[in-house]
Amino acid sequence: MKEALDKFSKQAATYKKFRPTYPAQLFDYIYSLCTHKNTAWDCGTGNGQVALELAKVFNKVFATDISEKQIHNAPRKENILYRVERAEKTSFPDNTFDLVTVAQALHWFDFNSFNQEVKRVLKPSGIVAVWGYSLLRINPEINKIIDNFYTQIIGEYWDKERKHVDSRYETINFNFEEINITQKFEIETQWTFQQLQGYFNSWSSVQNYMEKNNGHNPVTRLMEEINPFWLNSQKQIVFPVFVRIGKNVL
Numbered sequence: 611m612k613e614a615l616d617k618f619s620k621q622a623a624t625y626k627k628f629r630p631t632y633p634a635q636l637f638d639y640i641y642s643l644c645t646h647k648n649t650a651w652d653c654g655t656g657n658g659q660v661a662l663e664l665a666k667v668f669n670k671v672f673a674t675d676i677s678e679k680q681i682h683n684a685p686r687k688e689n690i691l692y693r694v695e696r697a698e699k700t701s702f703p704d705n706t707f708d709l710v711t712v713a714q715a716l717h718w719f720d721f722n723s724f725n726q727e728v729k730r731v732l733k734p735s736g737i738v739a740v741w742g743y744s745l746l747r748i749n750p751e752i753n754k755i756i757d758n759f760y761t762q763i764i765g766e767y768w769d770k771e772r773k774h775v776d777s778r779y780e781t782i783n784f785n786f787e788e789i790n791i792t793q794k795f796e797i798e799t800q801w802t803f804q805q806l807q808g809y810f811n812s813w814s815s816v817q818n819y820m821e822k823n824n825g826h827n828p829v830t831r832l833m834e835e836i837n838p839f840w841l842n843s844q845k846q847i848v849f850p851v852f853v854r855i856g857k858n859v860l
Contacts, residue, residue, distance in 0.1 A: 627808060628805060628808035628809040628811070628812050629656070629657060629659070629809070629812060630743065630746075630797045630799055630809075630847070630849055631659055631797070631799070632659070632660065632663070632713065632741075632797060632851070633795055633796065633797055633798070633851070635793070635795060636741065636795045636851060636853065637663050637664075637667075639791075639793060639795075640709070640711070640737065640739045640855065641667055643737050643739075643789065643855065643857075644708055644709050644736075644737050645708070645735060646708045646733075647667050647668050647669070647708060647709075648668065648669050648670065648708055649668060649669065649670045649671075649672070649706060649707050649708055650664045650668040650670075650671045650672070650707060650708060650709040650710070650711065651671075651672045651673075651674070651702070651706070651707045651709070651710045651711070651731065652664055652671060652672070652673045652674070652711050652712075652713075653674055653697045653710060653711065653712045653715070653724075654674070654675055654697060654712050654713070654714075654715025654716070654718065654719070655673035655674060655675045655680070655681070655684060655692070656675060656677075656680050656684075656713075656714075656715065657680060657683060657684055658673055658680075658681075658683075658684025658685050658690070658692070659685075659713075660673075660711055660713045661673035661684065661690050661692075662685050662687060662690070664709070664711065665687045665689050665690050668689070668708070668709070669689060670689050670691070671689060671690045671691070672690075672691050672693065672702070672707075673690055673691070673692050673693070674692070674693045674694070674695040674696075674697070674700065675692075675694065675695075676694065676695070676696050676697075677694075678694050681693075681694055697712075697715075697719045697720075697724050697727070698719060698720050698723035698724045698726075698727050699723070699727065700727060700731065702731045703731070704730055704731065705731070705732070705733050705734070706731045706732075706733070707731055707732050707733060707736055708733055708736050708737070709736060709737050709738075709739070710728050710731070710732055710736070710737070710738045710739070711738075711739050711740070712738075712739075712740040712741075713740075713741055713742070714741070714742045714743060714775075716740045716742070716774070716779060716782060717742070717771040717772065717774035717775055717779070717782070718771055721782055721783045722783060725783065725784070725785040725786075728786075728858070729785070729786075729858060732858040733858065734858060734859075734860050735857055735858060735859070736857070736858045737855065737856070737857060737858075738786055738855070738856050738857075738858065739853065739854075739855045740779060740784075740853070740854050740855075741779075741795075741851055741852060741853040741854070742775050742778075742779060742851070742852055743797055743849040743850065743851050743852070744775070744776075744778065744849065744850040744851075744852065745757070745760060745849075746809075746847050746848065746849050747847075747848045747849075747850070748845055748846070748847055748848075749839070749845070751839040752836055752839050752840075752845075755832070755835045755836055755839075756832075756836075759828070759832045763819075763828050763832070764813070764815040764816060764818075764819050764828060767815040767816075767818040767819045767822070768814075768815045768818075769814060769815075769818070772815070778852035779852060779854055782854075784854055784856060785856075786856025786857060786858060786859070787856055787857045787858075787859045788854065788855070788856045789855045789856060789857065791853055791854075791855060795851040795853060796848055796849065796850055796851055797847075797848065797849035797851060798846065798847070798848055799846070799847050800844045800845070800846055800847070801844060801845060801847045802843060802844050803833070803836075803837070803840050806833075806836070806845075806847070807829060807833050810829045810832060810833075811827070811829055816828065816829055
């Protein structure tokens with residue numbers, strides 16, 4: 611089995627503060643596919659934002675992550691049970707969940723082992739939904755600067771798993787009866803210059819860069835390049851969301 615990778619414990623607080631939140635339309639669409647809404651598992655829960663949304667609809671939500679610090683920073687609610695466990699081998703009984711979700715984390719997993727584990731713990735006809743988001747878009751001038759930073763400055767510092775995000779998870783083995791999704795989802799938000807900077811600082815590639823370059827933070831230079839094009843106190847930020855959803859057919 612692939613080694614479990616914990617890439618976010620050291621910046622857990624930053625991750626929680628600056629990560630974008632997913633659109634309500636995405637959750638509504640996923641819920642519409644669920645026959646029952648009793649028990650859900652949010653795998654790779656990170657800062658717990660998806661678990662918190664699921665807890666509004668499901669009677670009980672289990673949320674797991676290999677990062678103890680991430681779990682510590684996650685929001686508490688009486689029907690959410692947090693556990694530090696890896697995705698591919700859990701302590702859950704067979705046929706436990708009506709829904710399994712993975713948000714912006716699937717690329718870190720051992721895909722074949724995770725598929726087997728989901729098939730084991732998901733109820734017959736249960737739903738598994740995995741999603742992520744692509745590189746943020748702001749305006750043509752700033753997009754060009756971000757694209758250059760993403761590929762030329764820190765490109766070599768991305769972990770190899772990042773390629774699956776770039777390919778919108780289409781290269782990942784997904785052993786479920788896949789549901790054709792025609793609806794388009796986006797994360798839309800308004801950010802200040804400081805929020806944008808905080809988001810870039812939460813990137814694992816930035817942390818990798820700093821480790822290998824005597825603590826030098828490449829985001830400082832990036833923000834200097836973006837600054838002349840910012841102008842307003844806030845700007846609209848758009849993250850294209852990609853989704854794969856399947857049904858557990860035995």
